[in-house]
Amino acid sequence: MLAGFWYRAMPAGRVHRNQLYKAMLLEIPLVVGRDRAGHPFALRDACPHRGMPLHCGRFDGEELECSYHGWRFDVHDGQCQLIPSLTSDQKLRVDRIYAGSYPCEEQDGFIWVYVPEPAPPGAGVAKPANAPDPAPQVEKFSEKYKLAYLTADMPVSVDHGIIGLMDPAHGPFVHQAWWWRSRHSIHEKQKNFEPIPNGFRMNAHTPSSNSVPYKLLRLYAAADSVTTTIDFTLPNLRSEVIRAGKYWFSSLTTVTPITRNQCRIEVVAAWNVFGWVPFGTELLKFVFAKFVEQDRRTMELQAEGLKHNPHLMLIDDADRPAKWYFQLKAAHLEAKRTGQEMKHPMAGPVTLKWRS
Ligand code: FES
Numbered sequence: 001m002l003a004g005f006w007y008r009a010m011p012a013g014r015v016h017r018n019q020l021y022k023a024m025l026l027e028i029p030l031v032v033g034r035d036r037a038g039h040p041f042a043l044r045d046a047c048p049h050r051g052m053p054l055h056c057g058r059f060d061g062e063e064l065e066c067s068y069h070g071w072r073f074d075v076h077d078g079q080c081q082l083i084p085s086l087t088s089d090q091k092l093r094v095d096r097i098y099a100g101s102y103p104c105e106e107q108d109g110f111i112w113v114y115v116p117e118p119a120p121p122g123a124g125v126a127k128p129a130n131a132p133d134p135a136p137q138v139e140k141f142s143e144k145y146k147l148a149y150l151t152a153d154m155p156v157s158v159d160h161g162i163i164g165l166m167d168p169a170h171g172p173f174v175h176q177a178w179w180w181r182s183r184h185s186i187h188e189k190q191k192n193f194e195p196i197p198n199g200f201r202m203n204a205h206t207p208s209s210n211s212v213p214y215k216l217l218r219l220y221a222a223a224d225s226v227t228t229t230i231d232f233t234l235p236n237l238r239s240e241v242i243r244a245g246k247y248w249f250s251s252l253t254t255v256t257p258i259t260r261n262q263c264r265i266e267v268v269a270a271w272n273v274f275g276w277v278p279f280g281t282e283l284l285k286f287v288f289a290k291f292v293e294q295d296r297r298t299m300e301l302q303a304e305g306l307k308h309n310p311h312l313m314l315i316d317d318a319d320r321p322a323k324w325y326f327q328l329k330a331a332h333l334e335a336k337r338t339g340q341e342m343k344h345p346m347a348g349p350v351t352l353k354w355r356s
């Protein structure tokens, strides 16, 4: 679980003003909410006094009052505003006490939380950290577009969630459907990859015929005019952009570590196509939901097999992206340890071949 990055904490539509919600990221319990003006916030879900979960407190849309002894905190920077038990001659500096607070942003229908490294202490006098960059966004190529999301909990570590996501070889076995494909449609494929900062890119002018939006996009444009780019970047971002003339479909999928044995896959898609297809959005959501459910079910079963730490292997070329993921992660951690620039595990472009 990598700290020092933005993570999706909750779908924004589930977070209403003046209310408090529990969330968890990287085994850190959080209380998430929205102030009176609608701005989201995230605090460590433990009062710096004696650890009472802050989500049990009262919230007036501005300050959060702990339910145990009534200490009050500003929800955005976590600064303590009031300790009701203090008498007028007691000089404790209330304003130097902070509940751990996390940078928080709303982006493309999600509340994102920046988990700094090291994590802010639950109790104490630490001021909130600032995030070095804004939260990631789904790439968009026109003013008007539609947006939809899907979320699914997986009972496996974030590593298994991520390598499951980038694994090309499970498609014919896990994602079978009579209207889609069967294991008899397996054929040899060749894809070009290249290093990008913190990750790698798959470039294709003729996208994988297994890609859902690609099959739908072919309704709009000649197959050879469709291009697709899939990027993976640390810690957990997979972005896919498919373009056909003025039409585009773009998605940003994240695998969020909740605990060390639990992750959540979230797909947010934006597009300017399928406007004329009756129920286009519903159709797309249905197809995606089906795929994600097949993955979720598979990982649920896989978790059984992983319980007793069996030996595992990664093979070339189908598992090479998974190997790159582990190498990128190791390189990132090594760079942080030494303070030097990250050494990218890929020296240059690579072509991979597999059957799927
Ligand atoms: S535990 Fe929160 S005010 Fe005492």
Ligand SMILES: [Fe+2]
Residues within 6 Å of the ligand: 164, 165, 170, 174, 175, 291, 295
């Ligand atoms: Fe899958």
